[in-house]
Amino acid sequence: xxxxxxxxxxxxxxxxxxxxxxxxxxxxxxxxxxxxxxxxxxxxxxxxxxxxxxxxxxxxxxxxxxxxxxxxxxxxxxxxxxxxxxxxxxxxxxxxxxxxxxxxxxxxxxxxxxxxxxxxxxxxxxxxxxxxxxxxxxxxxxxxxxxxxxxxxxxxxxxxxxxxxxxxxxxxxxxxxxxxxxxxxxxxxxxxxxxxxxxxxxxxxxxxxxxxxxxxxxxxxxxxxxxxxxxxxxxxxxxxxxxxxxxxxxxxxxxxxxxxxxxxxxxxxxxxxxxxxxxxxxxxxxxxxxxxxxxxxxxxxxxxxxxxxxxxxxxxxxxxxxxxxxxxxxxxxxxxxxxxxxxxxxxxxxxxxxxxxxxxxxxxxxxxxxxxxxxxxxxxxxxx
Numbered sequence: 001x002x003x004x005x006x007x008x009x010x011x012x013x014x015x016x017x018x019x020x021x022x023x024x025x026x027x028x029x030x031x032x033x034x035x036x037x038x039x040x041x042x043x044x045x046x047x048x049x050x051x052x053x054x055x056x057x058x059x060x061x062x063x064x065x066x067x068x069x070x071x072x073x074x075x076x077x078x079x080x081x082x083x084x085x086x087x088x089x090x091x092x093x094x095x096x097x098x099x100x101x102x103x104x105x106x107x108x109x110x111x112x113x114x115x116x117x118x119x120x121x122x123x124x125x126x127x128x129x130x131x132x133x134x135x136x137x138x139x140x141x142x143x144x145x146x147x148x149x150x151x152x153x154x155x156x157x158x159x160x161x162x163x164x165x166x167x168x169x170x171x172x173x174x175x176x177x178x179x180x181x182x183x184x185x186x187x188x189x190x191x192x193x194x195x196x197x198x199x200x201x202x203x204x205x206x207x208x209x210x211x212x213x214x215x216x217x218x219x220x221x222x223x224x225x226x227x228x229x230x231x232x233x234x235x236x237x238x239x240x241x242x243x244x245x246x247x248x249x250x251x252x253x254x255x256x257x258x259x260x261x262x263x264x265x266x267x268x269x270x271x272x273x274x275x276x277x278x279x280x281x282x283x284x285x286x287x288x289x290x291x292x293x294x295x296x297x298x299x300x301x302x303x304x305x306x307x308x309x310x311x312x313x314x315x316x317x318x319x320x321x322x323x324x325x326x327x328x329x330x331x332x333x334x335x336x337x338x339x340x341x342x343x344x345x346x347x348x349x350x351x352x353x354x355x356x357x358x359x360x361x362x363x364x365x366x367x368x369x370x371x372x373x374x375x376x377x378x379x380x381x382x383x384x
Contacts, residue, residue: 003301005067012064013071016050020079028080031207032352035199037162038207041083046117051087055095059107060115066242070249070304077253081356082207084250089158089208090114092243093364094121094167098186101227101235110165110186122163124154124187124213125236132369134169134182134233139215141170141183148185148225150193150218156363160211161196164189167239168215169232182232186224193218204355241317242307243364248300248320251328251360255296258328258335258353259289265339282338289331296324315377322370325360332357 005013024041031038045051054069055061062068069091077084095114098106113119130136139152150170160166166187173181187194197212227235263286266277276282299320306313332354336343343350361367 003298005071006065009065009068009071012053012068013075015048016072016075017078019044019048020075024076024083025079028082029349029352031080031082032204033206035201035206037199037209038080038083038086039162042086042117042120045083045087051090051117052095052115054091055099055111055115059099060112061095062115066245066308067301067304070245070300073246073249074253074256074300077250078257079253080207081250081254081353082205084253085158085205085208085247086120088243088246088250089123090121090163092246093123093158093239094163094165096242097123097167097184097226097235097239100238101184101231102186103223105223106186106226114165119164120159120162122157122159122166123239124157124160124166124168126156127153128155128212132366134236137169137171137182139168139170140174141172141185141220143172143222144219146222147219148222150185150187150215150220152215154213154215156200156210157196157213158208158210158363160213161199161209166194166213167226167235168213169236172229172232176230179233180230182236183229184226184232184235185220186226187215187218187220191218191220202359204352204357204359240364241314244317244321244370245300245303245307245313247360247364248296248303248317248324251321251324251357252293252296252300254353254357254360255289255293255324255328255331258332258350258357259286259293261350261353262286262289262331262335262338265342269340276338285334285338289334292323292327292331296320296327299323315374318365318370318373318377321360321365322367322374325357326367328357328360329354 049062052061053064054066057063073084098111114121141148141150168185168187172183193216195214199209269276303313303316303320336350339350342348
């Protein structure tokens with residue numbers, strides 16, 4: 001297998017790395033401290049064509065490979081995890097599902113401006129009492145003439161409060177529970193009955209606005225049903241499969257940033273008359289970081305390659321997210337440890353990477369859910 005990026009993918013990586021290092025990284029501390037949504041950076045990314053990079057050109061996107069999108073998320077996360085997940089939620093959880101399941105009219109109305117960065121998207125699945133258990137969903141949608149009437153609430157929704165549209169999952173048949181009982185709807189943020197809370201005060205990725213969405217007799221045109229009635233759970237699982245590869249890339253970028261900081265600091269910081277990087281226990285931590293980050297990168301790139309080839313990737317996406325997110329958590333902690341007392345200070349980025357890394361083990365499927373997905377796929381393979 002050829003692990004090299006294509007010329008186009010390498011060009012995209014170099015372009016986004018240059019932007020991330022010069023435009024995004026200098027803002028990362030401020031974004032984290034203030035919790036301000038980096039609208040100007042997202043506008044610049046849109047102008048660069050990065051808000052729809054894997055979307056076909058006919059729908060306003062860049063027409064690039066999924067791998068190009070993954071390296072984009074990785075490079076952005078290396079500079080600022082908040083900025084990376086804004087793009088990830090927009091592309092993986094909103095634009096791509098509309099590309100896959102939307103009607104031609106929906107693609108023209110919503111996908112084109114999403115891919116061009118003229119609209120921002122979000123994805124409403126999680127609820128206050130329904131996270132990993134989608135079967136516990138309580139938001140409902142009832143058909144009334146030519147409109148669907150939505151009632152309920154969604155929790156921890158990335159990009160909400162600033163998104164122009166949200167793909168909302170709602171129960172349309174209570175008897176069928178999860179499979180066949182949930183449908184997906186494209187809901188515009190200015191719809192009467194749609195409202196969001198103030199941004200939630202989070203431990204990490206603080207520049208990514210995360211709000212609660214409330215739906216009170218929110219009327220959605222019949223033509224805004226995404227896919228077919230009862231297809232919502234399938235749409236959500238499909239979106240999360242791809243999203244998990246992108247979250248793995250986010251975790252990878254965070255871990256890479258922490259690793260680079262740890263190496264630099266170990267060469268600069270002196271104790272007992274020599275750089276701490278000369279001590280074997282520090283060298284052991286650096287070796288573990290380098291090895292596991294490379295393993296995470298290969299898992300992530302392999303899952304992206306499978307998606308680009310049109311092959312099944314559910315298990316591999318879960319493996320990539322599980323390993324990359326847990327590696328990011330381990331190694332951001334090691335970075336803090338290598339920095340010692342300075343790692344505990346807010347003025348050093350080590351603590352920010354550690355806080356940002358934690359969420360990658362939780363959203364778009366917790367590590368526990370990833371293990372279930374992997375195991376279920378293994379058992380299916382051996383039962384054939």
